[in-house]
Amino acid sequence: MTWLAVLLGALGCYLCKLAGGLLPESVLASPRVQRVTGALPVVLLAALVATQTVGDGRALVLDPRVAGVGAGLVAALLRAPFLLVVAVAAGTAAVVRLLV
């Protein structure tokens, strides 16, 4: 099941990369396609942030993850490097979990 996701996802991503060189330029150069491919990363990443911060199965919960992600957001806004953002979030969540 996990391997299926790994292989299917890898295939899908590879076909996206390959499509750029194979599809007619008019398709990929159309303003609508460009708009969508530009917006999709923003939309999907934001949806992932939201669901991974407060989602738990089909429930929405407030737990130490929220504090961790909040601290990570502050670090990211202060232009901390990627690894530091992740470490700050993990450390904050771990400490809050110990205290609460």
Next chain:
Amino acid sequence: MRGGLGDGTYPGAVADRGERQPAPAPAGWTSGVVRDALGVGLATGAYGVSFGALAVAAGLSAGQAVALSALMFTGASQFALVGVLGAGGSALGAAATATLLGTRNGLYGLRLASLLHVRGPLRLLAAHLTIDESAAMALGRRDPGTARWAFWATGVAVFAFWNAATLAGALGADALGDPTALGLDAAAPAAFVALLLPLLRGRGDVGLALGAGALALVLTPLLPGGLPVLGVGAVALVVGLCLPGRRRPPRLEASAR
């Protein structure tokens, strides 16, 4: 300028080639290209380590984490696939989310095609190495020869560092133990925050992100794990393709290999 990329905060961050200075040519350009490529490769190691660790924390084996880095080789999609699986999503939902995040690589491929002039099997390899970093490093060059060098050198360097770092992160997390006690459940969404922030240019993007996040939370009680994210992506796809309107400039964005 570290690695010649954007503001240097993230590897590949905000690499808008349209505004870049022409690359200083030609004296010793090959060494400069290789040095830049190695710099970008090293910088991606930080992502690779966190990806490997988060993949294992989400329940993947170290082998699966490395297989993703070798076969999928596009960072944001890998983080997303692992995130959806970790949230209990189906294999199909995870793969579809990763693929949607990978669509922008197709645009890079389009812009690189006229530059690289590759044929046959080499074309298949070039496609695999078509990621934010290699596209950004190549599309910024004026001289086609330098651009080709930059593409291949960056692609190969990032591939090597990204996979080695993934393995290190996965093995490290395996040794560390309980991911929740370590706060790794907060590390995953924070990684998405770090990937998202450099993409937000102006209020329109912030509004788009807030709307998408809100819609995902509305869908969470209604759909099984992983599908809310895909549902938001599907809404964006339909709305974006059907709405008439202004042109949104393509961008080379952060992070997302």
